[in-house]
Amino acid sequence: xxxxxxxxxxxxxxxxxxxxxxxxxxxxxxxxxxxxxxxxxxxxxxxxxxxxxxxxxxxxxxxxxxxxxxxxxxxxxxxxxxxxxxxxxxxxxxxxxxxxxxxxxxxxxxxxxxxxxxxxxxxxxxxxxxxxxxxxxxxxxxxxxxxxxxxxxxxxxxxxxxxxxxxxxxxxxxxxxxxxxxxxxxxxxxxxxxxxxxxxxxxxxxxxxxxxxxxxxxxxxxxxxxxxxxxxxxxxxxxxxxxxxxxxxxxxxxxxxxxxxxxxxxxxxxxxxxxxxxxxxxxxxxxxxxxxxxxxxxxxxxxxxx
Numbered sequence: 001x002x003x004x005x006x007x008x009x010x011x012x013x014x015x016x017x018x019x020x021x022x023x024x025x026x027x028x029x030x031x032x033x034x035x036x037x038x039x040x041x042x043x044x045x046x047x048x049x050x051x052x053x054x055x056x057x058x059x060x061x062x063x064x065x066x067x068x069x070x071x072x073x074x075x076x077x078x079x080x081x082x083x084x085x086x087x088x089x090x091x092x093x094x095x096x097x098x099x100x101x102x103x104x105x106x107x108x109x110x111x112x113x114x115x116x117x118x119x120x121x122x123x124x125x126x127x128x129x130x131x132x133x134x135x136x137x138x139x140x141x142x143x144x145x146x147x148x149x150x151x152x153x154x155x156x157x158x159x160x161x162x163x164x165x166x167x168x169x170x171x172x173x174x175x176x177x178x179x180x181x182x183x184x185x186x187x188x189x190x191x192x193x194x195x196x197x198x199x200x201x202x203x204x205x206x207x208x209x210x211x212x213x214x215x216x217x218x219x220x221x222x223x224x225x226x227x228x229x230x231x232x233x234x235x236x237x238x239x240x241x242x243x244x245x246x247x248x249x250x251x252x253x254x255x256x257x258x259x260x261x262x263x264x265x266x267x268x269x270x271x272x273x274x275x276x277x278x279x280x281x282x283x284x285x286x287x288x289x290x291x292x293x294x295x296x297x298x299x300x301x302x303x304x305x306x
Contacts (some may be wrong), residue, residue: 019149021101021124026153028127032137037301038160039120039140044181045300047257050074050286051182054093055170056081057191059267063279067091067188073287074186077177079169080108082189087112094293095120097176099142099169103128118297120176123153123160136301140172166245167238168192174246178253184260186282191268192243193225193235225269228276233269240269247272262286 052067052074054060060082068091070076078086078093080100086093095118098105103126109119114135121129122142130137141154143162154162163172163179170190177185223240224232250261250273263270264279 025124032130033139036137040161041300042180046075047181051177052076052186053173054078054082055189057189059265060189070283070287097173167242187263190265192239193233193269227269
């Protein structure tokens with residue numbers, strides 16, 4: 001199967017699985033969308049500030065202990081599954097981002113403090129996720145011009161802004177940092193693949209799925225990709241498509257201020273059109289001054305401090 005066929009297969013499966021769910025969730029979220037701001041409020045608000053995008057890949061276990069050095073010196077944007085590992089190490093991200101419309105992702109957000117963290121969710125997120133969150137929420141539309149349901153939803157609430165999905169939650173997390181003007185954008189825990197023993201960071205709720213069982217269940221959807229060391233790694237077709245998406249985003253997206261992208265995961269298959277650098281080195285070089293992210297957010301969202 002070639003790359004284009006992989007992309008078509010992944011899109012078709014997504015549409016078949018989620019079309020009705022998207023519509024139901026959106027209608028349940030209408031009041032919350034009207035009460036809360038959208039990601040468009042963050043446009044260029046982190047211009048030229050370092051942004052660290054945190055995924056829940058297995059490599060996060062190696063580097064998570066260094067992230068405290070970047071606290072208050074970078075905008076830390078976590079995917080949902082990485083929130084608990086971060087909080088377990090005393091690292092409070094500025095944002096946590098969701099993409100999946102299913103209720104099960106709420107497990108990533110429970111039994112941890114929400115204070116000081118802004119939740120970023122699609123307009124088609126499961127309403128329970130919004131209901132359980134006890135701090136600020138930002139909504140976005142999923143930009144998908146080839147999916148009629150999502151096009152119609154975007155037409156109804158265009159004012160909240162859009163983020164472009166690329167198969168994983170880290171795609172919209174990256175887009176958030178990109179639109180906010182952040183640079184450099186630094187990836188951590190961005191594996192898009194599976195090493196021999198683990199599927200996720202061991203402290204993430206997603207880690208409990210078990211790699212062997214997952215591989216057996218997904219055996220018809222596995223492909224091989226080349227990692228940062230030139231070795232072959234197993235990954236899902238959807239993650240292989242995500243790698244292509246990142247290559248596309250890195251090479252074609254334009255904005256006003258220049259951008260540098262570093263993959264500091266020190267593992268995985270994201271190798272093209274970004275610099276590879278140890279996380280400790282990236283933090284030392286790029287996270288050099290104190291930032292007042294809560295103050296920037298207060299002004300951007302025109303809200304009083306809590």
